[in-house]
Amino acid sequence: MLQVLVLGLMNGGIYAIFALGVVLVYRGTGVLTFAHGEIGTIALYFAYFLVAKVGLPWSIGALGAIALAALLGGAFEFLFVRRMVNADPVSTVVLTVGFGLFLLAAEFFFFGASPRNLEPPTKHYFFVIDNVVVRPWQVAALVLALVLGFGLQSALRRSDFGLGILAAAQDPAAVRLVGVPLSRVTLTVWSVGAGLSGLAALLVEPSVGVIAPGYASELFVIGLAAAVVGGLTSLPGAFVGGVVLGIAQSASSRYLGSFGVSGLQYIVVLTILLVVLLGRAYAPEVRRRLATPHAGAPSTTTAGAAA
Amino acid sequence: MTDTPLLEVHDITAGFGAVTVLHGVSFEVPRGSIAGIFGLNGAGKSVTMKCLAGVVPTRSGSVLFDGEDVTRMSPERRVARGMGHVPQGRQVFPDLTVEENLRLGAYTLRRRNRSRYQAALDGVFDRFPVLRDRRTQKAGTMSGGQQASLAVGRALINEPQLILVDEPSAGLSPVATLELDAVLQEVAKTGVTMVLVEQNIAFGLSLVDTAHLMQTGTVVHSGPVAELDDQTLATHLGIGRVLQAAAGSALAARQAPRPKEKARARRTA
Amino acid sequence: MSATATLTSPRAARRLPVPTLLIALVAAAVLPPLIGRTPILSDPNALLLCRACAFGIAAISLNILMGYAGQISLGQFAFVGIGSFATGIVTGVNDLRYPWLAGVAFAAAAGAALALLVGLPALRLRGLYLAVVTIGVAYAAWQWLFRFERIGGGSAGKVLPRPYFGTHVISGNADFLAISAVALVLIWWLDVNLVRSRFGRAFQAVKADEKVAASFGVDVARYKLLAFMLSGAVAGIGGAVYGTAFGTVTGDTFDYSQSLLLVVIVVIGGLGSRVGVVAAAFFAILLPVWLHLVNGPFTSLFHHGIDGIALMLNALLLMYTIARHPDGLAGAVSEAREKRARRRGGEPPLPPTRPNLPSLGRPSGMPEPRKLRPGTPVLDVRGVSVRFGGLQAVDNASIRVDRGTIVGLMGPNGAGKTTLFNAITGTLRPDTGHVELLGQDVSDLPAHARAALGVGRTFQLIGLVKGQSVYENLLIAQHLATPYGLASGLTRVGASRWYEREVRERADATLEGLGFQRYAGTPVGRLSHGQQRIVEIGCALVTSPELVMLDEPSAGMSPAAAEDLASTLRDIRDVLGRTVLLIEHNVPLVLDVTDELYVMDAGRVIADGEPTEVVQRPDVVTAYLGAAPAREGALA
Missing domain, CATH: 3.40.50.300 (P-loop containing nucleotide triphosphate hydrolases)
Incomplete structure (x- = not known):
């Protein structure tokens, strides 16, 4: 039981950080991003390049990776997303898919298909809870997700610009009418959201051990699902969604086995996603059915008209 | 004070896709006056306001604000230049508190001169005490009339030269409309220049100095409210003889001079 | 959208005439084996062309869903994959050993069944949420479903034997290319018929606005599911061709990035444009080969990165396309053509605004209205x-x-x-x-x-x-007057011919009454x-x-x-x-x-x-x- 919980929390923290990036971008700009997984992956490759090839210390490499991720997110917003102001949201989704594929191709192009390895700085530190090996970065991910999920909103409230970001999520048109430069809001939001993806990728790498093209995407997709489960606009919801999916995964592999194949986690995620989405879609109808018992006879007080 | 009008609109056209909504709209708003734009559904009132705000691009023509051509300027920069907005449906930020809404309203003021903010905030609170009482309440949980006060306060706090008020009474209950009426009367007293779009013609006429009547995308009549007669109103609004009676009664209520006008007469003297 | 508008001509009796279909089929069947026996078409390149044909079919399938019916799918390769494995199960030497065509039929059925499962939640979820769910399906299929030994054949993969006639096995890649090309031509033909039937028109209406579609009598939920099933069936056939061309497929053949690449292809080609999406599919698959042809420092410098460059170019093209021309490149072409036409001819004159509505009577496809007792209000x-x-x-x-x-x-x-x-x-x-x-x-x-x-x-x-054009809208509006079945609509045999003729006559009469003849195709x-x-x-x-x-x-x-x-x-x-x-x-x-x-x-x-x-x-x-x-x- 504790084992399931610990494992779930460790994974859930990572999902939650991805989910936070998704929610931030969606809230601030109304765009659902599918590109942030690859942004994370390529940032990780960049860290590998800085540490393993250039020989910089891990911390510098990590900072460089996060900076590159933020830069990529910002550049993408500035060059492409900005032109899609009045576009159908689905077209914008496809645009982010295209950017993800572009980055995936770039990973192949610059680093090839063979996996790379980035040595984490704290390889030898770990502790054990109920037979689960817990490593510091996993705890860091969880704590970070917790802090961002519940603290980011109040941090944003402190500055005028941050307030503008929160307001833009509620009503982008009105934000312009009070004089907040909306384009700077969207640029910031994309950069920060992408930076979070870089961070999430860095934190999960030591557990996986190798970097391969598209590798963060699998985690990102679960993070995306977590964001949707958490309501897509709520930062605390993103954290909760991530943790719920993480625990559901570890619980399913513990109690359901794996049905003879790996990858059951995706079915679990998909099921939770569908249950939550359909539940939300049907909820108003169900509530209405419950609230208004069908009146048999219509009231006909004002019926009739000149014949 | 200079003699040039604060706002000059020269022959603007605008539309969406294949549909042209504005076919050349022109009018001027002198400093310290309140202009009203009236017309039936689809006459182009709201689109005109959105062109003034810079939210909808104009296809031709120009908008001069304080002598400066702002036709191609972004909405944000227009606000920094001294435009204020009470947008359609009020559009307060529902998840932010009253005070946060006001702080955002003062966004460009705080960038210009942060020290003036406190005084401006107090000024708004003095004018709308209900906002002071509810400063930490989420704006979305307030009543329609209170939200209207907040929307107006949010525009005023930035110390604008011109306020564009777009259908403030839309979707308000009759009680809230009364509250709003009081709020706008209050604002009119401050001597700020204002452009008002209002569906409720009787209500609108009671507030403004000059009426611009629109029909199918053009201004068909401009003139002081005092000179408007029911015939002109009915003809130019395109609603025919049916509404003459109602228009007449609205005008009758409007003919008596109000304290506001006396105040303005004193100010301009 | 505008691309399809130019494809569906007014006076719309224009359809793919049988001779054209025959010529295309014969060419598809005969040319590849002939050319394959010359040095022009190498064996690896023939295999690549088979892959392009399969991608073309898959692109048509996604176009049915996204281009016609307006339902996003980021997981189309789940359907392609299930088609491949279904074929393997039916035709494989260790499995059922049925003939290849039985495998294809089963692939279509399996694709349709899986797509139906995905389509059910799509009735309630739209846009962004559907995108998330379909990408989840792509992952779940790739990481879970295809990992079952019975389905995906485990780590060794599933073996799909080549089809045979009597004792002759079609082993050469150029020979199988003939079969791939014939499949593509047949799917193309069905797709042409689909667009010109009540089903294709109902999809267009659902895409444009579900309320409008319902006002024309389209059962929106049913037609959404139908779009998913048709799309899944076609994707399954694409999977059968794809898998059989390569002989062995594993779960990783159908990873999520293939689905995304297909979305890229369909959007670049232009949603709704059949020619566009198939051309884009061939372009995307053949691009790496062309890049290999570029000699010199470029290729030697990045020897391991050719596929990467190709994908990067494709993705860049997509981003450019969406940001500039939301209708895809096909849309950009027709836009340019129209602009040129407008500059030459100027604006066409207005028709008379006072229409003379024709009295048409009840269409034969609709039941007579109930007789009302006098005094009963409408x-x-x-x-x-x-x-x-x-x-x-x-x-x-x-x-x-x-x-x-x-x-x-x-x-x-x-x-x-x-x-x-x-x-x-x-x-x-x-x-x-x-x-x-x-x-x-x-x-x-x-x-x-x-x-x-x-x-x-x-x-x-x-x-x-x-x-869509004025004429096409008049046909869409007569959805209720065309009660023929899917088979008749897709093959243009039987009832569909009669009803289509009738609704076209009614559309013509209405156009004339409105005075809009010259705008029929606008x-x-x-x-x-x-x-x-x-x-x-x-x-x-x-x-x-x-x-x-x-x-x-x-x-x-x-x-x-x-x-x-x-x-x-x-x-x-x-x-x-x-x-x-x-x-x-x-x-x-x-x-x-x-x-x-x-x-x-x-x-x-x-x-x-x-x-x-x-x-x-x-x-x-x-x-x-x-x-x-x-x-x-x-x-x-």
Whole structure:
């Protein structure tokens, strides 16, 4: 039981950080991003390049990776997303898919298909809870997700610009009418959201051990699902969604086995996603059915008209 | 004070896709006056306001604000230049508190001169005490009339030269409309220049100095409210003889001079 | 969208003639083996072309879903993959050993079945959420479903033997290319027929606006599911070709990035453009080969990165395409062509605004309307209430519309007129109250079923498929008049020919009556607002419905056009003998044409009766102009 919980929390923290990036971008700009997984992956490759090839210390490499991720997110917003102001949201989704594929191709192009390895700085530190090996970065991910999920909103409230970001999520048109430069809001939001993806990728790498093209995407997709489960606009919801999916995964592999194949986690995620989405879609109808018992006879007080 | 009008609109056209909504709209708003734009559904009132705000691009023509051509300027920069907005449906930020809404309203003021903010905030609170009482309440949980006060306060706090008020009474209950009426009367007293779009013609006429009547995308009549007669109103609004009676009664209520006008007469003297 | 508009010609009897189909089939079957025996087409390149054909088929499948029906799928390779494995299960030497064609049929069935499962939630989820769910399906199929030994063949993969005739196995890649090409041609042909059938038209309507589709009698949920199943079936066939070409497939053959690449292909090619998406598929697959042909430092420098460069170029092309031309490259081409045409010929002259609506009678595909007892109203609305959250949009409203009259519905903005309209047509369910159409209680019927009873309607914001031509819209509007089956529609054999001829004749007659012949092929979105309104009214009348409901038809019209509208409305009543319910703001128009007038305010019907008398009532005048609240306050 504790084992399931610990494992779930460790994974859930990572999902939650991805989910936070998704929610931030969606809230601030109304765009659902599918590109942030690859942004994370390529940032990780960049860290590998800085540490393993250039020989910089891990911390510098990590900072460089996060900076590159933020830069990529910002550049993408500035060059492409900005032109899609009045576009159908689905077209914008496809645009982010295209950017993800572009980055995936770039990973192949610059680093090839063979996996790379980035040595984490704290390889030898770990502790054990109920037979689960817990490593510091996993705890860091969880704590970070917790802090961002519940603290980011109040941090944003402190500055005028941050307030503008929160307001833009509620009503982008009105934000312009009070004089907040909306384009700077969207640029910031994309950069920060992408930076979070870089961070999430860095934190999960030591557990996986190798970097391969598209590798963060699998985690990102679960993070995306977590964001949707958490309501897509709520930062605390993103954290909760991530943790719920993480625990559901570890619980399913513990109690359901794996049905003879790996990858059951995706079915679990998909099921939770569908249950939550359909539940939300049907909820108003169900509530209405419950609230208004069908009146048999219509009231006909004002019926009739000149014949 | 200079003699040039604060706002000059020269022959603007605008539309969406294949549909042209504005076919050349022109009018001027002198400093310290309140202009009203009236017309039936689809006459182009709201689109005109959105062109003034810079939210909808104009296809031709120009908008001069304080002598400066702002036709191609972004909405944000227009606000920094001294435009204020009470947008359609009020559009307060529902998840932010009253005070946060006001702080955002003062966004460009705080960038210009942060020290003036406190005084401006107090000024708004003095004018709308209900906002002071509810400063930490989420704006979305307030009543329609209170939200209207907040929307107006949010525009005023930035110390604008011109306020564009777009259908403030839309979707308000009759009680809230009364509250709003009081709020706008209050604002009119401050001597700020204002452009008002209002569906409720009787209500609108009671507030403004000059009426611009629109029909199918053009201004068909401009003139002081005092000179408007029911015939002109009915003809130019395109609603025919049916509404003459109602228009007449609205005008009758409007003919008596109000304290506001006396105040303005004193100010301009 | 505009790409398909140019493909579907007006006078639309134009169809792929059998000789063209035959020539294409023969060419597809004969050319590859012939060329394969020369040095021009190497064996690896022939395999690559097989892959391109399979991608072409997959692109057509995604185009059915996204381009026609407007449902996003980021997981199309789940269907392609299941098609491949299904084929392997049926034809494999260690499995059932059935002939290859049986495998293909099973692949189509498996693809359709999986797509149906995905389509079910899609009935309730749209846009972004559907995108998330479909990418989840792609992952789940790739990481879970295809990992089952029985399905994906485990780590060794599934073996798909090549087809054979008698004892001759088609082992050469050039020979199998012939089969791949024939499959592509056949799918192409079916897709052409699909677009020109009621099914393709219903998809277009669903994509444009579900409420509009329902007003034409399209059962939106059913057609969404049908789009998913057709798409899944075609994708499954693509998977059969794909897998058989390579001989062995594993789960990783169908990883999520393949699905994404397919989306890229379809968007670059242009949603809705068959030529575009197939061309883009070939381009995307063959691009790496062409890059290899570029000799010199470029290729040697990045020897391991050719596929990466190709994918990067594709992705860049996609991003450019979306940011610049939302219609895809095909859309960009047709846009440029149109611009050139417009510059040459200038704007075409306006048609007469006063249409002469033809009296068409009931289409043979629709049942005769029920005989009404004398005195039974065409429409009887009793005590309908609709609540949106805290807003009582319609409050116990009752309306009665007698046969052969024009009844007006007036009221200020937000009075609840359109909401009441929607409750009558079934677009939304009222909380309480009953709606009786032609003597039948329809309170529990969905919108498309009410349309089938004989209700035509127009929308405030023009209920037409804007990207399609005027002619095509007149066909879409006759969905109910074409009751033929899917098989007949896809093959153009049997009932579909007869019904299609009839609805085309009716469309022709309506075009002529409206005076819009020269605009037959013009996309509706390019017409002026007033012209669109005329076309919309034509569409609402083309199936001769008993009751026509018009929502603010004069909005955005010039005063002159509004006067013409008045005579059109009278024609509908007097010449065509139809009944009209009319929402209008234009008071002179309402007084001019209506026999009876209802006025709504704040959700309630506040007055009804003889129009000129009703508009004089003080409460009506107050509702319409608004009272001065200050004075009202003084009273309170």
